[in-house]
Every structure is written in structure tokens, then in C-alpha cells.
Amino acid sequence: MDKIIEYIKYKYEPLVIIVYGSFADGSNNLESDFDALVISKNYKKVHDTSFVNGIQLDVYVYPERYFEDNYDFEEIKQIYGGNVILDNENKGLNLKKQIENYIENRPLKTKEEIMENISWCLKMLERVKRNDAEGAFRFHWLLVDSLEIFSDMFQKPYSGPKKALKWMKENHPEAYILYKRALIDFDIESLSDWILYMKSLV
Template sequence: MISIKEEEIVKYLKESYNPIAIIKYGSFADGSANENSDFDALVITTDVEKHDSSVVADTVLDVWVYPENKFSSGYDPDEFLQVFDGIIIQDQRGLAKKLIDRVNDYIDQTPAKSDEDIIQEVAWCEKMLARTVREDAEGYYRWHWLLMDSLEIYFDIKHLYYHGPKKALKYMQNNDSETFDIYLCALKEMNQDNLAQWIGVLKALK
């Protein structure tokens, strides 16, 4: 069941674009939306192509509008990864379902990182960890750089597709809570022991 706010947004999209298909994704699709969330959607129309960032129902839109011929020939599914778990609101000709299916096929066929790649990534983490001890701007920069990139490396080690930090954190919290708690501690405090413990987890997993 969609909220009154979403009903207003969908009404706006239908009146503005006479869409063939609408796919919502992001926080409004996974139930994590709050008062500061954008409404993310992909809209397929007859011939319009634009990005709509209007404010509707006190919500900023992040809506990408494409003509149907964008999907009638060879297109790169990598451009539309965000809809992999999207919710179809409207789909007059089955284009939305075909797009989601193709994106998920692309994700499923993406090769996992090799053992050699993972060894190199973990070695990079260890090298970066050593460089964070310098108490200057570069050391602090490397600290944050390491925290950000190591999350994706965790997913490489687990042979899981990385869908960005928001979904990654949610997955880790739900499926590997002990590791999540270690990573959270590293995020919350600039404490060398916490950061070293997190990198130690990656080293043990590889």
C-alpha cells in the first residue's frame, strides 16, 4: 500500500509524462524513506528524455525519464543498475519488467573478483592502514578513504555484488552482525585499534 504522498507523486508523473512504465527504487521502494528522502524513479515515455527534480508533496524528485526507443535496441544495463530491486508501478507494454530482468541477468553474470585480486585489495588495505598513523591531513584523508573503499572490498571477499553503501550496510547488519558491529565501531571513532580490527576481519575472511 502506498502513502498519500506517493499517490500525489505518481499522479504528477502520470499527468506530466503519460508514461508507458514507472519503476520506483531506492528508499521509497525498500521502506526506508524518511522526511528527507528523495523519490527515485525511472519513467519510460513515448518520446521524452529528461531528469525531473521537481518538488511534489514536499518531496524532491530524482526521476529519470527516457523514451521507449532507448530500450528497443542494444543498451548497456550497467546504466540502470539502480532498478535491480525496483518496484513496478505501471507497465503497459512489459518494458519495465524486461528492463529489471535484464539488469538482474547482467548482475548475475558479472564475474566475481579473483583470489589474486582479493589478495591485492587486502594488501592495499594493510598498506593504507599503516599510512593512517601519520597525524596530518594526508593521514586523516587516507583514514576515511580506507573506511569507504574497504566496505566494497568486504563484498568482493564475500563474492557478493556491491550495490552501494546503503544497501551494503543493511545487508551486513542483517546477515553478518558481528562484522557489522566491528565496522560500525571503526566508523564512529577515529580509533586506530578499531580501524585495525576492521582490517583484521577482512584479512581473516580472504
């Protein structure tokens, strides 16, 4: 990671570096990319996907002025739980606190909203059964969205698939087994088992 930080410092002259994802929580492996948010004094907004020392970057660079006005918290919510490893005038720490406040105080899904989402899952399941190209597309769509819907059912902030799957495995092992089976087997039976299990919880 040191080589990557050196590269970022040399290229962007950063005021702030916030590392998140696998390199922040120590779960990185040989296939992991390096996730970070960088605030630079004058550098333009850019997404750096270069390779450094054999590791692909997934680094979002923002000019300092970007955060002086109103900005979309959703755009940078991935820094939630990240590590501030370079900070200037507490800009990084303040930004992280703003995101923590946003994530932890978002309006919770109501029971009615959750029921609507479950109804959507059931409708999608029926459309998947067409067994055509559109049905296959909806199969993928349903698998992706149902993970976030499941998180909402337990008022768990959704922070991407990796964290959601880890949380599910540790706290809802039965759900994890069904969801994993639907992902791997990729057939109607396993998908139906997963969606009907979700329905049984509401």
C-alpha cells in the first residue's frame, strides 16, 4: 500500500486520502483493487484506475472546492467505515463524520415500503420464468436488488455487496445459504426459494 500512497501523493498533491474497502478492513487479497477518495487542492475530478505495483486503483479524486457547496452524500457513501490516512485541517475527518451522520440517520424503510419491495420481488420472479433474454436479465436484476431489500428489512444500512454478504453470513446464516445458492446455481428453483424466504419474514 505504501507504493500506492506515494503515487497518489506525487500525482495529486492530496489534502486528504480516505481508504475504504478491503485495504481498509484488512480483507484484501491478490485480486483486490485499492479503493480511496482523494481531495486535491486544485486537481480536477477524476476516477483513477491505473495499476500501481500490480494493484489496480479505484481512486476517486475531487478538487477541494467540490465539497465547499452542497454535494450528493450518496456519491461518496462508500467512505463509510473507511480510514483517514492523510488529513489537512481535519477536512477528511469532517467529511467522514458527515457521511457517518448521513448513513446512520437516514430514514428507515417503513413496513409499507418493505412490503412494496417484496411485492416487486415476487412480480420480478414471475417475469424471470419467461426463460428468454429479458427473463435472464431480470434474474440478475432481482439477485442484485434483493440483497439491498433484505438489508432494508432489518434496517441495516447497505454499503455494497461485500459488507452486506458478510453481515448476512454472520447474522442471518439461513438467508445467506439460500442467497448464495441462488447466485451459484442460477436456476428458478433456487431463486424462488430465496424470494419466498424473504416473503416469509414480513
